Amino acid sequence: GESVGLHLPTLSVQEGDNSIINCAYSNSASDYFIWYKQESGKGPQFIIDIRSNMDKRQGQRVTVLLNKTVKHLSLQIAATQPGDSAVYFCAENGDTGFQKLVFGTGTRLLVSP
Amino acid sequence: EAGVVQSPRYKIIEKKQPVAFWCNPISGHNTLYWYRQNLGQGPELLIRYENEEAVDDSQLPKDRFSAERLKGVDSTLKIQPAELGDSAVYLCASRPGQGGEKLFFGSGTQLSVL
Numbered sequence: 628g629e630s631v632g633l634h635l636p637t638l639s640v641q642e643g644d645n646s647i648i649n650c651a652y653s654n655s656a657s658d659y660f661i662w663y664k665q666e667s668g669k670g671p672q673f674i675i676d677i678r679s680n681m682d683k684r685q686g687q688r689v690t691v692l693l694n695k696t697v698k699h700l701s702l703q704i705a706a707t708q709p710g711d712s713a714v715y716f717c718a719e720n721g722d723t724g725f726q727k728l729v730f731g732t733g734t735r736l737l738v739s740p
Numbered sequence: 741e742a743g744v745v746q747s748p749r750y751k752i753i754e755k756k757q758p759v760a761f762w763c764n765p766i767s768g769h770n771t772l773y774w775y776r777q778n779l780g781q782g783p784e785l786l787i788r789y790e791n792e793e794a795v796d797d798s799q800l801p802k803d804r805f806s807a808e809r810l811k812g813v814d815s816t817l818k819i820q821p822a823e824l825g826d827s828a829v830y831l832c833a834s835r836p837g838q839g840g841e842k843l844f845f846g847s848g849t850q851l852s853v854l
Contacts, residue, residue: 659841670744670831670845671783716782720841727773727796728843730782 639737646704648734650717653698657719661728662691662702666713674702674715704736712738742766744846746832752852758820761849765813765834772809773843774817775831783831789815790837822853 640646652660658679663671677684677691677700684691690703700717714735718728745764753759765772770791775783786805788796791812800807804823809815819826829850833843 661842663845668847668850670833670847671843673842673844676842718782726771727785727788730784732782733780 636732637735637737639739640707642707642709642738642740644707646702646707646711646736646738648702648704648715648717648736650700650702650731651698652700652717652719652731654719654721654729655695655698656722659720660691660693660700661718662689662700663716663718663730664711664713665716665733671716707736707738709738709740712736744832744834744844746830746846746849748849749847750850750852752854753822754854755824756821758818759822759851760819761817761830761832761851763815763817763832763846765815765832766844768836769834769844770812770837771835772815773833773835774807774815775833775845777829777831777848779828786817786830819851822851824853827851827853 661676662674664674665671675686675689675691677693682693688705692701714733716730716733718730721729747762751759772789774786776786777783785799787794787800787807789809792809805819807817829848831845831848833845835843
């Protein structure tokens with residue numbers, strides 16, 4: 628079946644550092660990918676998304692890179708802040724078009740002041 | 741604009757008891773989802789509605805779970821009877837029917853079954 632996984636369950640960084648969170652996906656039919664941030668006690672919050680016809684997309688302090696050859700997705704956070712501490716999930720749409728999202732396990736980002 | 745609203749935020753029940761969760765999606769969002777999130781894991785889809793029609797309920801344990809979205813707006817998810825393994829966060833999400841891919845999530849209902 629389709630699956631989305633993350634390489635690192637916990638990432639610890641210092642404030643001001645750049646963070647990179649990685650994600651591997653297995654469904655080659657996926658053409659839409661998205662990153663969510665989830666703080667404790669809250670629902671997932673949209674960060675950035677990317678379609679498969681792109682390999683890079685930038686937002687405010689965040690960049691998503693997509694490598695379809697190796698089925699790899701990454702989220703880069705520039706100048707990481709304590710408020711960035713959360714669990715980050717990648718998700719893909721599989722072969723469903725835009726009907727649903729399949730989530731990975733998540734990576735916890737810990738930012739130390 | 742109000743986001744996805746869920747209630748209650750927390751629910752503690754004993755096993756074999758019934759429980760219900762309520763969701764009010766973002767106004768105008770035709771597509772509504774119920775996801776379940778176990779501790780330390782990503783959300784897993786339970787059911788998807790397009791307006792009032794359940795179009796994907798393949799992962800809903802139908803022996804004990806039920807859901808409805810009678811008027812194509814609010815939705816309820818019910819478990820009867822609850823089991824210990826049902827302890828999780830139940831998340832509701834919505835998406836515009838056209839032109840929007842990302843899902844907007846509510847804060848979830850954290851269920852503890854004792």
